[in-house]
Amino acid sequence: MKIHKEGRRILFFTLLALLAVNLLLFRFNSRNETFNIIFVGVSAVAFLLLLQFFRSPYRNLLTHEDLLIAPADGKVVVIEDVHEPEYFDDTRKQISIFMSPINVHITRNPISGVVRYFKYHPGNYLVAWHPKSSTKNERTTVVVQSEAGPMVLFRQIAGAMARRIVWYVSEGDEVSQGEEFGFIKFGSRVDVYVPLDTELKVKLGDKVKGGETVIAQLKTQTPSLF
Template sequence: MIKKIKKLKKIRLHREGTDTLVYGFIVIAAIALLLWRFIDSKVPFWCFTAIMGTVYCIVINFFRCPIRFFPEEDTTGLVVAPADGRVVVIEEVDEDVYFHERRIMVSIFMSLFNVHANWFPVDGKVKTVAHHDGNFHKAWLPKASEENEHADVVITTPEGTDILCRQIAGAVARRIVTYAKQGEDCYIDEHLGFIKFGSRVDVYLPLGTEICIKMGQLTTGNGTIIAKLK
């Protein structure tokens, strides 16, 4: 597979946030106008504008969509962080849905202040894409990985290693978007999907994989190397 040419970093707003930002702005502007025109005191107007303006800026920050390109040309064996966030789990678990064997699970939790775009963690071909309905436990809880609503993407690397990347909804997140399509080639640098408002991404790696991050470490999606495959 041929890697595409690297480009400069850019930042834009993600298309998943278009409706939220447009309709949100219209509602805020309409309420502010009503307060300005029909209430004698301007205090409610200024208080509302300050509070909602702050909230709106947080939402804009949430829907940032940085265009990032991994700096290394040779990505053989590398597993790159699929999301911005903090490492909350590094442990061996039994993966009984796809692999039926012990795997190393690395979990990255995304707060409301992180970018919520998700990237492919490895180059390869998409083997499986599946969406599973479920609960909405807090994303950092261990049971969230299996019980929460989630979307699974299994990727086969050029060397033949299967990797599972799982997008997990949280207590606030109610929508998981997955762009991966079964049978298509995928590459580091490309978006795998998006999760709205607080969530988590798990990566299941073969035993013997060299883990390059530690608990509590902050990660940059498509930038931080989290592991090296054998």
């Protein structure tokens, strides 16, 4: 397992700050050794928690043109038919994956294809499971024309703790299934919108792994000869 690039700078400066504070405590608070030792322990635990948040474990990526792969680690918290107003302006099937602070927070392309639409939306920081977080929170919207034909929309959504969304795609890019398209810091969710005739492979409460778990199968569109 390695450390994700988004965490290296944060981890470096956090480590320097913790070392500095602990050295100052041992230098100027030598009479209270018990407190100093406890603070060392708390510092070590805090740093390890931050370290695990930015972990980037190896994944055996699954690729197939008509299979939709989980874009993130987490738990399936929403499966419903909803009106998607931003791009399609029609009814789509929504699948939402909630990422807790202990999940890997890399977000991956659920399908291969071409990015037809991308937009960043500044916004609020409601808790990620709030029904209005999909439209009110800070978020990005990505629409990919899949190799199987159907278009797939997916959103990174910031939560109450997640205060920064990072993305690596733009309109016109060709993307590969399972590759990283971004990172959300400190817990949030990813919403995926697919055509209504898509066959789901997960149910509410299922835990999924980004890049590995199949969440749906798209209906392949055959090009017209006329």
